[in-house]
Structure formats: structure tokens, C-alpha cells
Amino acid sequence: MAILLNDPKLSAISEKVRNGERLTIEDGLTLYNTPDLLSVAQLANEVNQQKNGDNVYFIENMYINPTNVCEASCSFCGFKRKPGEEGAYTMDSDELLRYVNERWNDNINEFHIVGGHNTDVPFDYYLDTIRTLKKNFPNTTVKAYTGAEIEFFARHAGLSMREVLEELIKAGLDTLPGGGAEILTERYRAKMSPDKASTDEWLEAHEIAHDLGLRTHATMLYGSIDTYEERLIHMDHFVSSKIKQTGLWYSFH
Numbered sequence: 001m002a003i004l005l006n007d008p009k010l011s012a013i014s015e016k017v018r019n020g021e022r023l024t025i026e027d028g029l030t031l032y033n034t035p036d037l038l039s040v041a042q043l044a045n046e047v048n049q050q051k052n053g054d055n056v057y058f059i060e061n062m063y064i065n066p067t068n069v070c071e072a073s074c075s076f077c078g079f080k081r082k083p084g085e086e087g088a089y090t091m092d093s094d095e096l097l098r099y100v101n102e103r104w105n106d107n108i109n110e111f112h113i114v115g116g117h118n119t120d121v122p123f124d125y126y127l128d129t130i131r132t133l134k135k136n137f138p139n140t141t142v143k144a145y146t147g148a149e150i151e152f153f154a155r156h157a158g159l160s161m162r163e164v165l166e167e168l169i170k171a172g173l174d175t176l177p178g179g180g181a182e183i184l185t186e187r188y189r190a191k192m193s194p195d196k197a198s199t200d201e202w203l204e205a206h207e208i209a210h211d212l213g214l215r216t217h218a219t220m221l222y223g224s225i226d227t228y229e230e231r232l233i234h235m236d237h238f239v240s241s242k243i244k245q246t247g248l249w250y251s252f253h
């Protein structure tokens, strides 16, 4: 069905969408700045129909944070605690299993695990969380540890990111979550998450994961100091890098 555009600046973009062509960062800025929101929605729907038809997929997962102790200090984080600080916790395997069993229902088909960058426990602690879940719930996918955590594990354990990922996969890792990406530009990261993986490190962790046969995710944490252009640069990484994401998730702050 032809789209009726109220903003003539969208004509060239509409043509590209019809032909299945990749949009540029400049096209993205035009879409962000147009007052013609209904046309943007129709164009987005056309792309969605081209890619997915009428298919919609969803899963029910259980979100687990094994520890909130963290060496980093991201500006947007109300979760982390310093070692010994009131409210700091690190679940051992019994506590992890109790946590899961208390919340389990048979529709859950994935564990989604992220947590603090805890220097008080060895890398084996993180491997053990995955081993414990895989042993007790062998049919449930384990989506665990962000690209930022992979970089932390490597630094903390004196391993390469490839070695870290190989060990995690041996323990039962199925896919990486998208967290830690926030906005993948250095201006944003220097202000919001200065102590954790850089843009290049986060992308490298995911590229290695793909190289080892995993498919992975990416989030976009937008709505704070990020500019429209930074949001577009963030999204563009997943086309211009070697990563073909299974899903791009958006978190609005």
C-alpha cells in the first residue's frame, strides 16, 4: 500500500525503504527530526513486514543477578554495591538454586544473567553459575554475561576475551545478553560508564562470541545524555561490524 507522506523530506527515504536499501545516519537524523510521525510509523511497519511478515516472537525468561558487588561506577546504576557495603550480596550455588526454584514455572525457557563486576570472587564463580543452572535445568537456554562483563572477566582473570568465552561456552553458555552496550560512543561512555568496556572492547567481545558460533543481543540505553546522532551510530555498529545481532533491545531512561 502506498504511503502518503506529509513531509516531502521523507520521499527519498520512502523510496529506499521500498527498495530494501540501507538507510544512512543522515536519513536517521531526518526521521528523528520530522514532525510527520505517522509516516515514520508506516515506513517502520513496511520494513518490519519485509523482514518478519506477520510473525512475532517472544519468550518468557527469568532474570538473575548473582551478585551486585561491582568495581565500576556507572552514573545510571542504582543496583551496584561496593564490597562490604550494606545490601551487598553474592549468591552461592545453593542460594542461586533456591532463588530459581522459588520463581520457576514451566513456561520459562531462558535464564538471563547479568551482574556486578565482582573482584572478590574468581572467574570460576561465574562459570559455576552457568554449570549449576545447566545441570539442574538442562533444557533452558542460558543467556549470560554482557560484553562488558566478558572484558572484566578477561582483565580480572588474566585471560583473553576469547579464552573467557571458550570457558563460558564449555560451562554451558548459549548466548550473550545485550547489556553493557548502553550507547556505543566514547563521549557517552566517558561520562556514563567510564570504568567498563569501551565501544571497541564491547564489540570485540560480541564479534569473538559470533566467531565461536554464538548469536548475541544488543541493548540501547537511550534518553539521558545521548544525542540522536549517537543513537544512530550505536545502531549502525551492528551493520558495519561483523556482528549480526539476533535482537536489538531498547531501554528508555
Ligand code: SF4
Pocket: 070, 071, 072, 073, 074, 077, 078, 079, 080, 115, 116, 117, 193, 196
Ligand atoms: S557495571 Fe553494571 S552493576 Fe556495575 S556499576 Fe555499571 S551498570 Fe552497575
